[in-house]
Amino acid sequence: MPVAEGDVPECSAVPRDRRGRMVLARGEATGHAHVIGGPGLRLLADLDDPERMFIDAPQYGRVTHEEHGPISLPAGHYRVVRQREYVPGSFRPVAD
Numbered sequence: 001m002p003v004a005e006g007d008v009p010e011c012s013a014v015p016r017d018r019r020g021r022m023v024l025a026r027g028e029a030t031g032h033a034h035v036i037g038g039p040g041l042r043l044l045a046d047l048d049d050p051e052r053m054f055i056d057a058p059q060y061g062r063v064t065h066e067e068h069g070p071i072s073l074p075a076g077h078y079r080v081v082r083q084r085e086y087v088p089g090s091f092r093p094v095a096d
Helices: none
Strands: 011-013 022-026 033-037 042-046 049-065 068-079 084-087 090-093
Touching: none
Parallel strands: none
Antiparallel strands: 011 042, 022 033, 033 049, 042 049, 049 068, 084 090
């Protein structure tokens, strides 16, 4: 979701995984991952809540996943929002 630069709290860069990727979310069932990349792009996590992530894309970005085509992001600042599903009495993150 696009946000203004001022809406990004004090954040730290999320370390890359062992394969050098910036992972937004991992699939519990398939092992596939939603991965972000682009020139100068940074994946950031809120210092007080590491599950709350942001993307700083100075030029452009791209989200890739093994099971669908890439999703392009224009230059800007974004908050990562995980899709949720309703289960009786609560919500939970959608798993792939």
